[in-house]
Amino acid sequence: MPQVTLAVNGTSHTVEVEARTLLVEVLRETLRLTGTHVGCDTSQCGACVVHLDGDSVKSCTLLAVQAQGATITTIEGIAAADGTLHPMQEAFREYHALQCGFCTPGMVMSAIDLVEKHPQGLSEQEIREGLEGNICRCTGYHNIVKAIAAAAEVMQGRAGTLASAAE
Amino acid sequence: MYDFTYHKPGSVADAVALLAADPDAKPISGGMTLLPALKHRLNRPTALVDLSGIAELRGVRQEGDALVIGGMTKHYEVATNPLVMASIPALARMAATIGDTQVRNRGTIGGSLANNDPAADYPAAALALRATLITDRRRISADDFFLGMFTTALEADELVVGVSFPIPQKAGYAKLRNPASRYAMAGVFVAKGPGGVGVGVNGAAACSFRQVEMEAALTAAWSVESVAAVKQSPDELNADIHGSAEYRANLVTVMAKRAVADAG
Numbered sequence: 001m002p003q004v005t006l007a008v009n010g011t012s013h014t015v016e017v018e019a020r021t022l023l024v025e026v027l028r029e030t031l032r033l034t035g036t037h038v039g040c041d042t043s044q045c046g047a048c049v050v051h052l053d054g055d056s057v058k059s060c061t062l063l064a065v066q067a068q069g070a071t072i073t074t075i076e077g078i079a080a081a082d083g084t085l086h087p088m089q090e091a092f093r094e095y096h097a098l099q100c101g102f103c104t105p106g107m108v109m110s111a112i113d114l115v116e117k118h119p120q121g122l123s124e125q126e127i128r129e130g131l132e133g134n135i136c137r138c139t140g141y142h143n144i145v146k147a148i149a150a151a152a153e154v155m156q157g158r159a160g161t162l163a164s165a166a167e
Numbered sequence: 168m169y170d171f172t173y174h175k176p177g178s179v180a181d182a183v184a185l186l187a188a189d190p191d192a193k194p195i196s197g198g199m200t201l202l203p204a205l206k207h208r209l210n211r212p213t214a215l216v217d218l219s220g221i222a223e224l225r226g227v228r229q230e231g232d233a234l235v236i237g238g239m240t241k242h243y244e245v246a247t248n249p250l251v252m253a254s255i256p257a258l259a260r261m262a263a264t265i266g267d268t269q270v271r272n273r274g275t276i277g278g279s280l281a282n283n284d285p286a287a288d289y290p291a292a293a294l295a296l297r298a299t300l301i302t303d304r305r306r307i308s309a310d311d312f313f314l315g316m317f318t319t320a321l322e323a324d325e326l327v328v329g330v331s332f333p334i335p336q337k338a339g340y341a342k343l344r345n346p347a348s349r350y351a352m353a354g355v356f357v358a359k360g361p362g363g364v365g366v367g368v369n370g371a372a373a374c375s376f377r378q379v380e381m382e383a384a385l386t387a388a389w390s391v392e393s394v395a396a397v398k399q400s401p402d403e404l405n406a407d408i409h410g411s412a413e414y415r416a417n418l419v420t421v422m423a424k425r426a427v428a429d430a431g
Contacts, residue, residue, distance in 0.1 A: 002173055019173035019215070020205075043203055046269065055243070055272040061202050062273070065173045066195075066217060110268065132349070133267030 004068045008033065009077025017064045024048045024059035027074060035075040035105045039135070046134030049106035050074045056113035058133070075105035078112065087162070088112050091151035092144070094162050099139040107144055110134050115152045122152055168205045172214040178221060179303050179328060185216045186324035194218055194326060196239055196278030199270050224277065224328060227251055232334055232361060235301070238277020238327040242266070245276055255296070257338035257430065261288050261356070264342070266349070277327040280312070283319050283374065285405070286350035288342070290375035293330060294367030295356040296338065301329045316373040335360035337389075339430025341422045342370065345409055352410055353418035357381075357426040359389060366394075366423065371404050371415045381423055394423040 005014045008031060015030050027033045027050070036059060039047035043061035050059045051073040078086040088108050091097070098104045114130040115122065122130070127145045136144065150165040159165035174192075176182040186192050192214035195201050204210050218224060224239035227248045234254050236245060245251055246263035265271055265279075265288055279289045280300060293300070293309040300307045303326045312320050321327070335358040342354030351370030355378070358365045364385045369375040384393040399419035401412035410418075 018170050020168040020170045041206070043199070043270070046267075049269060052272075056269050057272050058269045061199065063173070063198070063202070063215075065175075066198070066219065068175075113268070130268060133269045 002065050004064050006064075006067055006069075007071045009073060015064075019063065019065055021064045022060055023050070023052075023062040023064045023067050023072075026064045027059060027072075033074050033076050037102055037105055039102065039106075044133075044135065045103070046106040046110060047103050049109040049134065051109060051113060054113075054116075056110050056133075073109075075108060078108070086112070087154040088115070088148070088151040091147040091154070091162055095143045095147035095150060097139065097144040097147035103134060103136045107131070107134050107136065111144075111148045111151065112155075115148065115155050118152075119156065121156065121158070122149065124149065169208060169211045171212050173217065174214060175217040175220045179223060179326060182216050182218060182221065182326060183303050183324055185214070186326075189214055190323060192216055194281075196281075197241065197270075197274040198278075199266065199274040200278070200282050200284060218277075218326070229254070229334075230331065233331045234334055235329050235331045236276055237329045238280075239275050240277075242271035242274050242276070242279075243268075246271065254334045255332060255338060257340050257356070257358070258292055258296075258332065260429075261292055261340040264288070276330060280330060281319060281321055281327045283313055283315075283317055284350075285316055285373055285375065286354075286370045287375075288340070288351065288354060288356075288369060291354055291356040291367035291369035292338075292340065292358075293332075294375060294377050295358040295365035296332045296335060296360060296367075297358075297362040297365055298333070299331045300327055301331060302326060303328055306331075310377070313374055313376075318374070333361050337430045339426040339428065341425030341429055343418055343422060353415050353422050355419060355422040355426045357385065357394075357423065357430055359385070359430070364389070368399075368419055371399075371419055373403070373405065378419065378423070385427070389427070391424045391427045394427055395420065397423070 001016045037047035039045035048060040153159035153165035193212040195215045242265045252259045298309045338358035340356045342351040353371040354369045356367040366378040366381040399416040401416040404412040404415045406412040
């Protein structure tokens with residue numbers, strides 16, 4: 001069986017996989033990183049989004065062997081070592097940007113990539129278009145958009161705290 | 168998904184040799200179409216030949232009056248490449264509307280062209296811009312490349328190495344997306360280039376095609392009114408639960424008007 005070596009959330013793992021094994025299966029079933037969800041399994045819903053070498057991708061539509069040698073960040077890897085939430089996670093909590101929470105890991109990972117690719121800041125329209133690959137079926141997108149806008153202010157240094165980002 | 172053998176060659180020659188040695192092997196670029204198809208067991212390749220390790224397939228360069236984009240260049244890279252944005256901004260804008268961010272971070276221009284999905288965006292651009300497909304063994308004009316639904320002039324072991332777009336004076340694109348799937352119900356790419364005016368239509372029929380009546384009208388006078396006067400025939404257009412052939416025929420004219428407006 002093929003072997004793949006992946007650097008996941010800062011730790012290198014070498015695992016044996018079938019060629020057909022999906023990256024999300026390695027993350028969830030082998031590495032037990034079950035924060036990455038599988039919603040639709042047809043690359044539409046975005047619950048499985050992780051970062052592959054810094055870009056957001058749908059891990060249900062990627063073979064593990066295609067990720068050989070890659071650096072992967074999942075929802076488990078974005079908080080600080082002391083447990084301090086990433087500003088995006090904190091903003092989702094602060095702005096009630098989740099209800100059932102199923103889509104949240106993918107939303108957060110897509111949102112971080114979106115903010116990082118727009119260092120000049122984001123309009124509401126750009127945030128909404130940037131979430132095209134993520135589907136939420138309960139909260140609705142409004143608070144998610146507000147959370148991302150606030151987190152972007154903090155991540156990009158225009159606001160010191162989420163509270164001041166709202167002003 | 169059925170299991171298969173996985174290869175990751177480092178050169179085009181090695182990839183072609185792997186494909187030639189096994190008629191049931193398939194190349195995989197971004198995999199944004201192939202992997203969902205494999206999950207549905209619509210296809211059973213014995214081996215996948217991953218093209219992502221071939222450095223010569225990546226990147227954008229100018230060659231004379233044309234822009235040459237490597238086959239493994241991702242949609243996101245096309246959308247944000249300074250050379251594409253400066254020379255053929257309509258192509259960059261179009262690439263920015265393919266799928267979603269995560270698809271654009273994986274999907275490639277060569278994969279899209281070789282797959283020839285009827286609703287894919289690049290085939291319309293290739294037709295309108297009079298592009299030339301560069302393979303490992305020959306050059307094929309876009310007119311001769313797209314043969315039918317998911318069918319191209321490529322041999323089973325032939326790879327799209329790149330695509331050469333003559334730089335146009337102006338170009339524009341517009342599509343109406345299906346609200347659920349986000350695939351184009353109809354899209355129209357218009358261009359005024361060194362080879363003349365081109366109008367490529369995607370999404371509306373089994374295969375992208377050139378709308379020659381609109382090309383003639385735009386050649387006579389480049390304006391929104393010119394294409395507005397051209398009625399697309401519904402014959403051989405797609406008809407499904409999302410829209411009738413007549414609806415799509417009307418959309419072609421509407422999208423052509425918007426594309427000309429987009430081109431300026």
